[in-house]
Every structure is written in C-alpha cells, then in structure tokens.
Amino acid sequence: MIALPVVLVAVYMTTLDFFVANLAVPSIRTDLGADDAAVQLVIAGYGLAYAASLIVSGRLGDLYGHRRVFAAGLALFTLASAACGLAPDAVSLVAARVAQGVAAALLAPQVLALLGVMYEGAALARAFTWYGSAVGLAGVSGQAIGGLLVAADPLELGWRACFLVNVPIGAAALALTGRLLPRTGGSGTRRDLDLAGAALVGAGLVAVVLPLVEGREQGWPPWTWLCLAGAAPILAAFVRRQRRLAAAGRAPLLDLAVFEERGFAAGLVAVALLFGTSAGLSFVLALYLQEGLRLGPLAAGAVCTALNAGFLLGALRAGRVPPIVAASVVLLGLGLLGHFVGAAPYQVALALLVTGAGMGLLMSPLISSVLSGVRPERAGAAAGVLGTVQEAGGVLGGTVTGAAFFGALDGGWDAATLAGVAVLVTGALGVLAYAVRMTVSRTGRATAVAPRRRGRRRAAGCRQGAEGRW
Known part of the structure; x- marks a missing residue:
C-alpha cells in the first residue's frame, strides 16, 4: 500500500x-x-x-x-x-x-x-x-x-x-x-488515437454540460436549448464512428463493448444518481443554511462539518456493511433532513451526519462494483466513462435540484428546501434499487454455484466471497 x-x-x-x-x-x-x-x-x-x-x-x-x-x-x-x-x-x-x-x-x-x-x-x-x-x-x-x-x-x-x-x-x-x-x-x-472521435465526443459532452452549468444562471436563453438539442446528433455520430472503426479492425477511441461488461451500464446509472444526489445536497445546503436559517459562513461551515464527519466515519467501514443497508442509511439521513427543515441547526447537523455516513459506506463499494467486471484491457476506457458519468451526474443533479428548489421558492425557504430534498430522495431511491438488484443477482449466482461445491468449507468460502464483495 x-x-x-x-x-x-x-x-x-x-x-x-x-x-x-x-x-x-x-x-x-x-x-x-x-x-x-x-x-x-x-x-x-x-x-x-x-x-x-x-x-x-x-x-x-x-x-x-x-x-x-x-x-x-x-x-x-x-x-x-x-x-x-x-x-x-x-x-x-x-x-x-x-x-x-x-x-x-x-x-x-x-x-x-x-x-x-x-x-x-x-x-x-x-x-x-x-x-x-x-x-x-x-x-x-x-x-x-x-x-x-x-x-x-x-x-x-x-x-x-x-x-x-x-x-x-x-x-x-x-x-x-x-x-x-x-x-x-x-x-x-x-x-492509434482517433482524433476525429476525440473532437466529436468532446464537442458532444460540452454541448451537454455547458448549458446545464450556465442555463439556470442565465435564465435558460435559446442557445442553451440549441446546445442540448445538438448534443444528441453529435454523440450519435461519435458512436457510429466508433462502430465503424471497430468493424474495420481499427482501434476505436472508446470500445463500446465495455457497456456489455457485467453490470457496467446499470452501475453507471447508480453512480450518476449518487453523485447527482451529493451535488444537489451541496447546492441546497449552501442556500438553506445561510439564507433560510440566516447562519453566517463559519456557522454554516460548522453545520456542514457533520456531513464531512459522517462521511469519514462511514468510509472507514465501507465494504463491511451490505450495500442495501448503506443506501438505506442515505435515505434515512435525507428523510431526517426533510423532517428537520425549519428546526434548530443542531438537528440539521444530525441529519447530515447520518447522510454523510451512508454516502461514506456506499461510495467506494459502488465504484468498485462498476469496475469489477471490466476486463483489464478495457480498464482505461471504463474509467474514462465512469469519470464522465460522475461529472455529468453531478451537474445534472445540481441542475434538477436547483430547478425544484427555485420553483418552490415563492412558498419560502422551507418549502424550497423540501422540494430540493424530495429530488435527492428520488435519486437515493434509484441507488437503493441498484443495490437490491446487485444483491439479488449475486445471491442467485451463489445459489446456482453452491450445489456443485463439495465440502462444508468450500461452501462456506463461496458464501463468504459472495457476501464480502458488492
């Protein structure tokens, strides 16, 4: 190490x-x-x-x-x-x-x-x-x-x-x-480097991310919608080019077969939801603590420290807690945050402590599960796609949460915060659904293998392996 x-x-x-x-x-x-x-x-x-x-x-x-x-x-x-x-x-x-x-x-x-x-x-x-x-x-x-x-x-x-x-x-x-x-x-x-493909995927990703980052700040002018509309054909052209290169026996910039690796595509969705939830939570806290609760920067930072502390505590136990439990802890924390809207800052801090602990328990096992089924020769491509999804998920999560927040702001800061938390809970439910799916899938594979194993020690080892990794 x-x-x-x-x-x-x-x-x-x-x-x-x-x-x-x-x-x-x-x-x-x-x-x-x-x-x-x-x-x-x-x-x-x-x-x-x-x-x-x-x-x-x-x-x-x-x-x-x-x-x-x-x-x-x-x-x-x-x-x-x-x-x-x-x-x-x-x-x-x-x-x-x-x-x-x-x-x-x-x-x-x-x-x-x-x-x-x-x-x-x-x-x-x-x-x-x-x-x-x-x-x-x-x-x-x-x-x-x-x-x-x-x-x-x-x-x-x-x-x-x-x-x-x-x-x-x-x-x-x-x-x-x-x-x-x-x-x-x-x-x-x-x-061996597909420069035309690099230009296409770069332009397509900018066309997605730039309007999401700048749109809300600028009141969603026409250029933001034109960018989003143009992103789809650009990325589609990139995909077609990668398929043509692969069919011709040339090395594509992105091996699209990586999406066929076990659990990779579904895992990407869960990663996007988790990072979107984290980004959305940061957005809500930045406004609610200082504008809604009228806390100064240092006091708001002190409340947010509970989220940091919870994450660190959870990360130290990551991998030792079933993913379903970890995702449930995130949901519990967000539920407490919604319940404590309008309450004292220390109660908000308690909710953040629980939420942070759930995220700490969940983050590394989730990333590990997405990459664990990828072949070594596709590791770079998979890691690049994963990082892109993390960034895009964070931007999209912040944008959607912000839209819900400001859409409810006429009802006051508490109503806006509850609307934002509702979006975060929806994202966390999606991550929980992925955790359930993966647990059921691994349990099914372990059950199918068990009858072919001989001896109590081998069977116990098989069960231990199925439970020890997500």
Whole structure:
C-alpha cells in the first residue's frame, strides 16, 4: 500500500478543485475586476474541460501507459495550479482553470486503472475504500477548505492560496511517481488515437454540460436549448464512428463493448444518481443554511462539518456493511433532513451526519462494483466513462435540484428546501434499487454455484466471497 498515498493525493487535489474556488469568488471578483461571465467560467471552465477530456484520457492511458499519462497529468495540474495562483487577470485565470480541468481528466482514469494493476483481492477492496474516501471527503469539504484558506490569508495570498497550495503537494507526489508506481501497458502510437472521435465526443459532452452549468444562471436563453438539442446528433455520430472503426479492425477511441461488461451500464446509472444526489445536497445546503436559517459562513461551515464527519466515519467501514443497508442509511439521513427543515441547526447537523455516513459506506463499494467486471484491457476506457458519468451526474443533479428548489421558492425557504430534498430522495431511491438488484443477482449466482461445491468449507468460502464483495 506504499504507492497508494501518491494516487490518493492526485484524487483528492483534483476533486477538491471542483469546489475550493467557490468561496473565493467574491475575492477574485474584487481583486481581478472580473465580471459575472468571467467568474462563472472560473468555476465552470474546470468542470467543462474535465468532462470533455475524460474519455480521450482513458484511451491515452491504454495506448501510452497509465503511469506515463498519470505523471504527465500530475505535472500539468501542478503547473496549471501555479498559473491560477499567479494569474494577473481574469482571462489568464480562466485559461489556467481550463488547463487544470484537462490535467485532472488525464489523472482520473489512470488512478482507477493503476489501482486495478497494483492490488487484487482484499487489498484491492481496501484500495477502493480509500479511493472512495478521498473522492467523497474532498467533495464534501471543498467549500469549507476554500473558505478557510481565504479567511486565514496565509502569506497575504488571499484567494490565490486556494490554488497555490496544490503546487508543493503536486511536486512531491510527482517526485515519487516514477519510484512507486508500476509501468502498465502502453505500446500505442499517435496513429492509434482517433482524433476525429476525440473532437466529436468532446464537442458532444460540452454541448451537454455547458448549458446545464450556465442555463439556470442565465435564465435558460435559446442557445442553451440549441446546445442540448445538438448534443444528441453529435454523440450519435461519435458512436457510429466508433462502430465503424471497430468493424474495420481499427482501434476505436472508446470500445463500446465495455457497456456489455457485467453490470457496467446499470452501475453507471447508480453512480450518476449518487453523485447527482451529493451535488444537489451541496447546492441546497449552501442556500438553506445561510439564507433560510440566516447562519453566517463559519456557522454554516460548522453545520456542514457533520456531513464531512459522517462521511469519514462511514468510509472507514465501507465494504463491511451490505450495500442495501448503506443506501438505506442515505435515505434515512435525507428523510431526517426533510423532517428537520425549519428546526434548530443542531438537528440539521444530525441529519447530515447520518447522510454523510451512508454516502461514506456506499461510495467506494459502488465504484468498485462498476469496475469489477471490466476486463483489464478495457480498464482505461471504463474509467474514462465512469469519470464522465460522475461529472455529468453531478451537474445534472445540481441542475434538477436547483430547478425544484427555485420553483418552490415563492412558498419560502422551507418549502424550497423540501422540494430540493424530495429530488435527492428520488435519486437515493434509484441507488437503493441498484443495490437490491446487485444483491439479488449475486445471491442467485451463489445459489446456482453452491450445489456443485463439495465440502462444508468450500461452501462456506463461496458464501463468504459472495457476501464480502458488492
């Protein structure tokens, strides 16, 4: 497990940067004289570049080696973070944020592929537990850390500290990459990379994500609907091209056969729902705690700490609790949150503690279950698709939750929060349905195999294996 901290540092930094800049926006606006459009691109540019680059990055890892692409991504992320922190104006900051997003996309699929190469069996399960913990903890603590850095103002850096903090951490991780991470595959050439397919999938994903990110802020102008309408034919053209390449015996950018792997497609839906629920919850809390309950930033951050604490506690037990129970805990927490709308902040914190614990119990087993049935040669492609679904699910979850929230705002903050929580409960129910399906499926396979096993010890081992992995 000595190499695990290196990849987890990359996971934590890249996930954290989705959220860490949110509370720095007022300072960025004042310091750089940025207008509303520029400030929105500082936040959205990172996510857009990340989503548009993930599938290509997964293919790059398969072609050129996961460690090599990981090192390149880590170097670019560190340099881009320095560029963000030193940006003299808003345009430079937006460009650096886009570069950060591309670098994060280079890293994400390689992390999942490297974990599959470095570990197996129980060690792989533990590695995925730590991976899920890093992703979730960065997600739920990002805004708090950003606010703390801006408030503490180390070396009088102000908002720049949110980005510059990545530089020494990234440099240290990069120095250890060559020593600790194994070489994996990578015998491709530039001719093996489908550049036309990369352009199509990038354009299609931007056409989906950009209007979802910007639409609500701008009142859903006509261009947002045109983008969403255009995304379908662009992505359809990408799929047709990949099928043609495969039929001609050439290597496609995305091996569509990955969607035929056991449980992969259904697992992607569950991942999208879970990440959408998490993003939607962050959106509701940001508004309800400060506007609805009139809490100051520090008090609101203290309440949100309960979500972080619950996630950490749950992550430490991930894999030891049946997925049905974990998904049920998320539902219980969200139900308590709905019940405590309008109540004292400590009661809201209790609901968040339970919700966070459920998410911590669920995150890493869910990701592990999606990738466990994928063949090694498709690991990069699967990881790229998984990362894309995580990002798109988060954006879509925040958008749908926001629409429900603002749609009910005429009835007051409590009514709006209840409407948002109702959307989150619906998403959590979808994840629970997936957990039930997977449990029934695995139980059925274990029952079918059991009669062919001889001896009580073998039968017990078979049952233990079926229960120990999702």
